[in-house]
Each structure stands twice: as C-alpha cells, then as structure tokens.
Amino acid sequence: MSMDEFIESLKEDRKVRGTKSFLRRVIASWYYQIKIYVSYKMNLALEIIDIVLSALIYYYIGFLVSPEDLIKLGYSPDYIAFALSGIALSRYIWTSVARLAHKMRHEISGGTFESLATVDFDNFKSWLAGQVLYGFTWSSSVFIGTLLVGYLLGAKFSRNPLIWLQAVLIVILIVAVHSAIGVMAAGMYITHKQLETLLVLMTAVIEFFGGVIYPLALLWNYPILYYIALLIPFTHGLELFRRTIMDETWITDPEMLFHLGVLVAFLPLIYLSFKVYEHYLTVAKKKGLLSTY
Amino acid sequence: MSVDVVIELFRDKKVSGNVSTIRKIFAAMIRRLKIRLNYKTWMIFDFATTIFMVFTYFLLSFIILPEDISKAGYGSSYFSFALIGIAISHYITASLRSLSLTIRLEQFYGTLESVLSTPTDFIILFLGDLMYFFFYSSIFLLIILPLGILLGAGLIINAGTLLTLLVLIVLLMISNLPIGVVSAAMVLKFKQGNPIGWALTWINQFFAGTFFPVTLLPDFLRVFSLALPLTYSLDAIRYSLIWGVGLLNERVLFDVAIMLIYSIVGYPIAVKIFRKIYDDARKTGKLGIY
Numbered sequence: 001m002s003m004d005e006f007i008e009s010l011k012e013d014r015k016v017r018g019t020k021s022f023l024r025r026v027i028a029s030w031y032y033q034i035k036i037y038v039s040y041k042m043n044l045a046l047e048i049i050d051i052v053l054s055a056l057i058y059y060y061i062g063f064l065v066s067p068e069d070l071i072k073l074g075y076s077p078d079y080i081a082f083a084l085s086g087i088a089l090s091r092y093i094w095t096s097v098a099r100l101a102h103k104m105r106h107e108i109s110g111g112t113f114e115s116l117a118t119v120d121f122d123n124f125k126s127w128l129a130g131q132v133l134y135g136f137t138w139s140s141s142v143f144i145g146t147l148l149v150g151y152l153l154g155a156k157f158s159r160n161p162l163i164w165l166q167a168v169l170i171v172i173l174i175v176a177v178h179s180a181i182g183v184m185a186a187g188m189y190i191t192h193k194q195l196e197t198l199l200v201l202m203t204a205v206i207e208f209f210g211g212v213i214y215p216l217a218l219l220w221n222y223p224i225l226y227y228i229a230l231l232i233p234f235t236h237g238l239e240l241f242r243r244t245i246m247d248e249t250w251i252t253d254p255e256m257l258f259h260l261g262v263l264v265a266f267l268p269l270i271y272l273s274f275k276v277y278e279h280y281l282t283v284a285k286k287k288g289l290l291s292t293y
Numbered sequence: 294m295s296v297d298v299v300i301e302l303f304r305d306k307k308v309s310g311n312v313s314t315i316r317k318i319f320a321a322m323i324r325r326l327k328i329r330l331n332y333k334t335w336m337i338f339d340f341a342t343t344i345f346m347v348f349t350y351f352l353l354s355f356i357i358l359p360e361d362i363s364k365a366g367y368g369s370s371y372f373s374f375a376l377i378g379i380a381i382s383h384y385i386t387a388s389l390r391s392l393s394l395t396i397r398l399e400q401f402y403g404t405l406e407s408v409l410s411t412p413t414d415f416i417i418l419f420l421g422d423l424m425y426f427f428f429y430s431s432i433f434l435l436i437i438l439p440l441g442i443l444l445g446a447g448l449i450i451n452a453g454t455l456l457t458l459l460v461l462i463v464l465l466m467i468s469n470l471p472i473g474v475v476s477a478a479m480v481l482k483f484k485q486g487n488p489i490g491w492a493l494t495w496i497n498q499f500f501a502g503t504f505f506p507v508t509l510l511p512d513f514l515r516v517f518s519l520a521l522p523l524t525y526s527l528d529a530i531r532y533s534l535i536w537g538v539g540l541l542n543e544r545v546l547f548d549v550a551i552m553l554i555y556s557i558v559g560y561p562i563a564v565k566i567f568r569k570i571y572d573d574a575r576k577t578g579k580l581g582i583y
Contacts, residue, residue, distance in 0.1 A: 042483060046491060046492040049492050049495065049496070050491055050492065050495050053495040053496065053498075053499045054495060056499055057498065057499055057504055057505070060504075060505040060509050060510070061353075061357075061504055061505050063361065063505070063509050064357045064358060064361055064362070064371060064505060064509075065353075065356050065357055065358070066356050066357065066358045069355070069356035070356060073356070197332075197334035197335050197337075197338045198334065198338075200338055201334075201337070201338045201341055201342070204338075204341065204342045204345050205341075205345070207345075208345040208348065208349055212349075213349060213353060214349060214352040214353045214355075214356070215356070218352045218355055218356070219352070
C-alpha cells in the first residue's frame with residue numbers, strides 16, 4: 001500500500017463535507033480561540049493599557065512635529081491622526097503575516113498539532129480559515145480601540161459614514177492580501193521551523209517601508225528605499241486608508257486607483273497560498289514531520 | 294508532618310560549598326548565552342528591528358521642530374534624543390523584563406522546577422541571566438551609537454563620556470531591577486508573563502520619555518514620571534552624551550543620587566516579595582504550573 005493510499009484510507013467519511021459543515025468548522029476554530037483569549041482577563045486589561053499608552057506616545061510626539069512640513073509632504077497637518085491611522089492598520093500586519101506560523105509553533109510545541117491533524121479532513125482549510133478570522137477579530141478590536149483613543153485625543157478622522165465604508169473595504173482588502181502571505185508561510189513553517197522568525201522580521205520590514213509613523217515622501221531622498229517601499233502591498237494599503245479617513249479622498253481619485261490596482265494585483269496570492277499550504281502539509285504528513293520542532 | 298518539615302528534610306547543606314559564587318553566576322550567564330546563540334535567526338531579527346527603528350526615527354526627525362527638545366535641555370536634535378532612547382532600550386527591557394521572561398519560558402517548557410530546585414540560590418541564577426542581558430544589550434549599543442553618529446546624531450563620544458555611560462548603564466540596570474524582580478514574582482503568582490512585561494515596558498517608555506521629553510506631560514502625569522527610576526537614567530545618559538559632561542556635572546550627579554536611592558531601597562523590598570511568592574509556590578507545589 002502506498003503512502004497516499006494509506007492516508008486516504010484513514011480519512012473521514014465524505015458525507016460530512018459540504019459548505020454548511022465547512023462554515024461550522026470555521027466558526028468552531030474561531031470560537032475556541034476567542035474562548036482562550038477571553039479566559040486571560042488580565043491579558044485583556046493589559047492590552048487596553050498598551051493601546052492607550054502607545055496612542056499617547058504618538059500624541060506627545062505630535063507636539064514636536066511641524067504641521068507645515070506635513071502639509072508640504074502632501075498630508076493634512078494632524079500628526080496624531082497620521083500616526084494613529086498607521087499604528088491602527090499595522091496591527092493587522094502581524095496577525096495576517098506571522099500569526100498563523102506562530103500559532104502552529106504553539107500547537108506543535110504544545111503537542112496538539114497532531115491531534116488537530118487526526119480530526120482534520122479538509123487539509124486544515126476550515127481550521128486555517130477560522131484562525132484567520134480570529135486574527136482579523138483580534139486585530140480589529142485593537143484597530144478600533146486605537147482609533148477610538150485617537151478620536152478622544154482629538155485626531156481629526158473623517159465622520160462621513162460612506163468614507164468609513166470605503167475604509168472598511170480597504171482594510172478587508174489589505175487583510176486578504178497579507179493573510180495570503182501568512183497562509184503560505186504557515187505551510188512552509190511545517191517543514192522549515194526557522195521561518196517564524198523571518199516572518200516577524202518581514203512584519204518589521206513591512207511596517208518600516210509602509211511609513212507607519214513617518215510620511216512616505218521622506219523616502220524620496222533615498223530612491224532605492226522608496227522603490228522598495230512601492231513593491232510592498234502594505235505601503236499602498238496604508239496610503240489608501242490614510243487618504244480615505246484623513247482627507248476623505250474617494251476611491252475614484254486617480255492616485256487612489258493606482259494604489260488600489262497594486263493591491264488587487266496581489267489577490268491571486270490567496271488561491272496560491274492554500275495550494276502551497278496543502279503541498280507542505282502533504283509533504284509533512286508523508287515524512288512524519290507534523291509534530292517535530 | 295508539615296510542608297516546612299518535609300522541605301527541611303530534603304535540604305542538604307553540605308553539597309553547595311565547592312563552587313564559587315562568581316563561577317556559578319558566570320555559568321548561568323554562559324547557559325543563557327549558549328541558548329541564545331542556538332537561535333541565530335532570532336538574533337538577526339533583534340538586530341534588524343532595532344536598526345529599522347533607528348532609521349524610522351531618523352526619518353521622523355526631519356519633520357520635528359527642535360524647540361521643545363531644547364527647552365528640556367537636550368540640544369536641538371530630535372534624532373540624537375530618540376537615538377539614545379533606542380540604544381538603551383535593550384538595557385531597559387533587560388532590567389524590567391528579563392527575569393519574568395526567563396521564568397515564563399522555564400514554566401512553559403517545564404524546566405522551572407528543575408532549575409530552581411538545584412542547591413544554587415535563585416538570586417545567583419538571576420544575576421547570571423542579568424549579566425547575559427547586559428552583554429547582549431551592550432552589543433546593540435555598540436552597533437546603534439556608531440550607526441546613529443554616521444546618520445548625523447550629534448553625540449559627544451570620548452573616554453570621559455564613555456566611562457560615564459558605562460557607570461550610568463550599570464546604575465540604570467540596578468535601579469530598575471527591583472521592578473523587574475517584582476514583575477518576575479507576579480509571573481510566578483499569576484502565571485501570565487508577557488502581558489505584565491509589555492505593560493511595564495510601555496508604562497516606562499511613556500512616562501520616562503523614551504521618545505519625547507517628559508516636560509511635555511501635564512503636571513498630573515509628570516508625577517508618575519518623577520516616580521520612575523528610568524526617567525533619571527535616561528536624563529543622565531542623554532545629558533552626558535549630548536553635552537559631553539561627566540558624573541561630576543550637577544544634573545547628572547542628581548540623577549545618579551536618585552538612582553542609588555532606588556537601588557538601595559528597592560532591591561531588598563523586591564527580593565523579599567519575590568522570596569515570599571517563590572516560597573509559597575514551592576510549598577503549594579505550583580512552581581511549574583502555568
């Protein structure tokens with residue numbers, strides 16, 4: 001009996017498959033993670049402190065920033081809105097890019113990944129989707145918290161509901177593109193355990209080049225760095241988001257369309273990412289690498 | 294038979310006299326260093342993120358007005374101001390979080406009981422860990438300061454300021470260590486390591502003015518600032534490196550005095566708190582639970 005036939009024979013009955021069943025498993029994967037998260041109440045309280053203090057740091061740095069320079073670089077003069085929109089959006093990057101690999105390291109080192117594998121029959125698709133959804137939920141709560149603190153500190157974000165609808169769609173697009181990188185990386189992580197560090201490093205690179213706390217136009221003096229920044233999807237996502245909530249620029253604006261076009265070009269990565277994940281999972285199952293770390 | 298009697302029976306006073314304390318501290322330091330060297334990609338990550346941070350604040354400094362930095366007494370360059378905050382941030386993390394991080398990891402991997410049940414006192418193991426973190430953070434300092442100077446930070450580096458810097462860093466670690474020891478005790482008690490460490494780091498970074506002068510804070514918040522030893526450590530290091538003054542300068546001397554008071558008063562209290570929680574955890578068998 002070949003390895004493929006052996007694995008096939010252990011698979012669950014096909015009857016449990018279907019969209020409804022898939023969604024139930026996605027929700028289950030999301031729900032158990034939420035339950036774990038809310039059971040650490042002290043953690044929750046300290047995270048709120050983190051959000052408030054990190055916002056306050058940029059609030060006070062805002063007193064030092066020259067509003068004229070911000071205007072010259074093409075932004076509105078409100079640095080607190082500028083920095084907090086960047087900080088809020090950057091919260092999605094780690095959860096999209098690196099959290100899945102991080103989660104898998106926990107499951108593997110905790111010895112529970114093989115247990116997950118034994119009850120799995122859709123190549124972890126539902127588990128992964130649930131985990132991506134959880135990452136999105138967690139980041140969204142921090143994202144909203146950061147923006148709310150910003151509002152309270154006087155950041156001049158738009159109050160137009162339609163503009164916010166556009167902003168939400170942009171956020172979903174950014175998360176989808178970056179989650180694709182995360183799913184792909186999680187697959188590679190199963191066989192290459194050093195990858196998690198590189199993913200965290202990638203998060204730092206993305207945040208630096210994305211211009212989270214400084215205007216991207218400052219990189220014009222360093223053309224190589226500027227062009228590297230343009231190759232990163234987050235740079236375009238952040239520009240879209242900032243222009244939307246700070247300047248109320250609609251998506252039909254030519255500059256906005258350019259940034260949107262770049263982000264959309266990365267969308268096929270989502271399909272590719274699940275294929276890559278499946279490939280590495282199959283390799284790991286055959287070689288018995290699921291629980292090694 | 295009471296728990297105390299059982300513990301006393303297990304104790305063996307004779308076996309611990311052969312190895313000197315300094316050798317034990319050194320061994321604990323080497324142990325931590327060897328573990329770290331096994332994770333080379335994490336080291337690369339550590340260095341890379343710090344370097345990115347230097348570049349981020351370098352770029353940010355182009356749009357910062359110098360007035361408030363000057364008013365606080367730190368010259369006219371925001372980049373120099375922020376660079377010092379970044380350069381010594383690893384020492385801050387070392388003194389505030391290293392012990393709690395160590396305990397949390399040992400708890401998580403199930404090795405805490407094995408480590409703490411050896412005849413070696415936990416203070417010796419802590420000192421070894423601390424020496425490792427001092428060594429590791431110093432490598433960051435040696436990379437970041439020259440990089441900052443290369444990017445145009447106006448720092449005065451000579452034999453006098455370097456010697457002052459060394460003394461001030463040792464004082465920074467010693468004066469902030471009591472908070473780190475209490476944080477480690479909280480990890481033993483509440484079994485939640487990272488959040489306490491993060492909160493401590495953020496609280497200290499905010500109130501001590503790592504990225505902005507504390508003179509910007511309103512009076513009711515400055516009270517918290519003045520209560521933290523890190524505020525004085527950062528002030529002394531910045532003042533010394535920006536103006537090229539030594540330990541005998543009035544402002545630096547005042548900061549040194551405050552740091553010494555924190556060390557002398559805080560350390561015995563912190564060790565007492567830790568020992569109480571540690572002994573309770575051993576007696577109730579909860580040392581390795583997380």
